[in-house]
Amino acid sequence: MTFSEALNQICGRCKRPKGTCKACPVFTVVEDYDSEEHVEHQLALIRSIKYSRESSWYLGVIGGYPFQCKVAGEDSPFGIDEGRIIKLFVKSKPTDDQPGDKTVIAYERGWSCYPKDNHELLDVLDALFEYFQNHVDEEV
16 A cells, blocks of 8 residues: 555544544645655644643644644634634744744734745644644544
């Protein structure tokens, strides 16, 4: 079985058979990604998410980027793509010289800072969306 065939049969995130996981389509449609390496990169980003929860807010780090995310219990007309994420703020990576306090992604009932030409930040955004839209309530 090839990588593409295997990926089309199971969810890369939760390892469940396709169709039994509410989020399978994102990581089982290989054509959405440039390469196997891109799929693995996205899965590694999702696996790197570390957070604590305060009510409906999640505070954490993904791939070195600090983030805050407010997640509704169900899809909302105010959410990203009318989904569960109603607020999202991602800061720049802290370095030895800089504290990492520049906002690089911001959504609050609309985009105030969208990383349209930054592929690394777009990957971070995709991974956060996938996780908090579809997997946050699951024990993975």
